[in-house]
Amino acid sequence: MKKIIFVVIFILCFTVCSYGQEIDDSLGELNFGGIDSAYEKITGTRTDFRGLVRDAAENNVGGIYDAFKEMVGRRIKGEVSDVLDGLRILLVAAVLGGLYKNLISAFHDKETGEIGFAVSYMLTVGIALGAFLPVVKLMEDYCEGITEITAGGLPLMLTVITAGGRPASALAFNTLMSVCIVMIGKGISLFIIPLINMSIVMCAVNYLSEEPMLEKLSELLKSIVGAGIKGAAFIFTFVAGLNKLTSGLGNNIFMTGTKSVIGMVPIAGDIITGSLDTGLSILNSIKSGVGVVFIAAVVAYAALPVLRVLITAYAFKLISGILQPLCDKRMVELLDRLGDYGLLILSVIFVVSYIFVFGVMIFVAVGSGG
Amino acid sequence: MDIYRITALGLIGAVLCVTLKKECPQIAMGISILTSVLILMFILPRFETVFDVLERIDSMLTGESGYVRLILKIVAVGYISSFGAKICEDFGESSIGHKIELGGKIIIIIISLPVITGLLDMLGELMP
Numbered sequence: 001m002k003k004i005i006f007v008v009i010f011i012l013c014f015t016v017c018s019y020g021q022e023i024d025d026s027l028g029e030l031n032f033g034g035i036d037s038a039y040e041k042i043t044g045t046r047t048d049f050r051g052l053v054r055d056a057a058e059n060n061v062g063g064i065y066d067a068f069k070e071m072v073g074r075r076i077k078g079e080v081s082d083v084l085d086g087l088r089i090l091l092v093a094a095v096l097g098g099l100y101k102n103l104i105s106a107f108h109d110k111e112t113g114e115i116g117f118a119v120s121y122m123l124t125v126g127i128a129l130g131a132f133l134p135v136v137k138l139m140e141d142y143c144e145g146i147t148e149i150t151a152g153g154l155p156l157m158l159t160v161i162t163a164g165g166r167p168a169s170a171l172a173f174n175t176l177m178s179v180c181i182v183m184i185g186k187g188i189s190l191f192i193i194p195l196i197n198m199s200i201v202m203c204a205v206n207y208l209s210e211e212p213m214l215e216k217l218s219e220l221l222k223s224i225v226g227a228g229i230k231g232a233a234f235i236f237t238f239v240a241g242l243n244k245l246t247s248g249l250g251n252n253i254f255m256t257g258t259k260s261v262i263g264m265v266p267i268a269g270d271i272i273t274g275s276l277d278t279g280l281s282i283l284n285s286i287k288s289g290v291g292v293v294f295i296a297a298v299v300a301y302a303a304l305p306v307l308r309v310l311i312t313a314y315a316f317k318l319i320s321g322i323l324q325p326l327c328d329k330r331m332v333e334l335l336d337r338l339g340d341y342g343l344l345i346l347s348v349i350f351v352v353s354y355i356f357v358f359g360v361m362i363f364v365a366v367g368s369g370g
Numbered sequence: 371m372d373i374y375r376i377t378a379l380g381l382i383g384a385v386l387c388v389t390l391k392k393e394c395p396q397i398a399m400g401i402s403i404l405t406s407v408l409i410l411m412f413i414l415p416r417f418e419t420v421f422d423v424l425e426r427i428d429s430m431l432t433g434e435s436g437y438v439r440l441i442l443k444i445v446a447v448g449y450i451s452s453f454g455a456k457i458c459e460d461f462g463e464s465s466i467g468h469k470i471e472l473g474g475k476i477i478i479i480i481i482s483l484p485v486i487t488g489l490l491d492m493l494g495e496l497m498p
Contacts, residue, residue: 119482
């Protein structure tokens with residue numbers, strides 16, 4: 001009896017009453033105004049830090065990723081827009097300067113027929129660009145379409161993977177892959193495609209005048225685009241590697257042949273080839289019909305644009321070769337360069353297709369326990 | 371053959387101009403213009419065949435018609451202004467010749483304004 005009384009007294013003296021509170025009530029007592037206003041002052045964007053802390057406390061990983069994507073994405077978009085605005089002004093000035101220089105040089109100490117030649121040359125440049133424009137539109141529409149297809153198919157993929165019995169790891173992988181796919185897709189649409197367009201414009205203006213005025217800038221933009229495409233393919237391959245899906249297949253005739261074909265893809269072929277082992281190992285483990293159908297849909301959607309761009313690019317190169325003994329050197333070089341840009345656009349289409357198809361493969365492999 | 375007639379006509383006109391230039395430069399100028407016009411009249415009917423071929427090429431350009439006609443106009447303006455300018459220069463009036471050429475260049479620019487604006491529109495479509 002005494003022991004029981006001692007235990008009760010002990011419990012009453014040394015226990016502390018604690019009360020559980022709702023997260024919102026707890027957060028309500030904290031002042032986030034200072035950090036919100038400081039962040040807004042520095043970056044110029046409003047962010048809800050209270051919401052971020054709530055998401056972290058509730059282990060809402062997706063919410064944190066969305067907020068991070070919003071914060072970083074908006075700033076990057078703003079910076080990219082500023083840079084592109086500056087480049088656009090420079091480009092307009094360069095185009096007008098080029099045309100003005102052409103007109104002045106045509107007027108100065110030149111025969112009347114030579115200005116007639118300059119005008120007919122402008123006409124030919126316009127016709128060549130007009131023939132090339134549909135390829136550029138095709139690339140833009142394709143990138144937009146593939147992003148929409150994937151965004152539309154993601155809920156279905158999530159359902160399939162969750163039904164496979166691995167919701168926790170699937171959620172983490174899916175969130176990471178969704179961020180990658182959307183960022184890369186948006187990055188290509190917002191950054192790489194405008195740079196390609198500007199590079200084409202600079203190339204055309206460059207060949208309007210007798211002296212190359214914008215050659216270095218055009219080449220710089222083209223190399224930036226090439227690096228951007230390689231970077232996008234590399235980032236995605238790296239992320240895919242983090243998912244521990246890098247088992248190789250060894251010597252395999254099919255893989256060797258496929259590697260050599262894919263290695264011919266302009267610019268990013270070597271990076272895509274490096275991840276082919278992963279792709280084929282995943283393909284072997286694909287059990288989900290949904291994944292196969294999704295991949296088939298993406299491949300079917302990609303087939304026509306790839307074919308059209310390939311034909312157009314090599315048509316320009318062929319015409320350039322045929323006209324070389326007959327035509328002015330500038331026109332021959334312009335047509336050849338437009339063919340090169342066609343191949344650049346082809347590499348963009350390949351990289352975008354590769355990213356989305358590979359992403360689907362990883363989703364399905366995660367869901368299948370691979 | 372026509373080339374013999376053209377060459378003969380040109381040579382006769384040149385000899386007459388050189389002969390009369392010192393005595394009577396006005397008549398020499400008239401002979402020079404007459405010789406040039408006669409040579410053109412010999413050549414122009416032959417252009418019909420060339421125009422037929424160019425019209426056929428123009429019709430082959432699907433969607434964008436009128437380019438060949440535009441280029442022909444530019445070539446015609448260029449040639450006519452050059453024709454007049456050279457005759458003026460031959461008789462020492464190079465400043466008048468330059469003005470004729472300037473007029474020709476301005477007319478070519480005006481004719482080709484649709485081409486220039488079309489090219490600018492196309493470049494504008496590509497720019498972000």
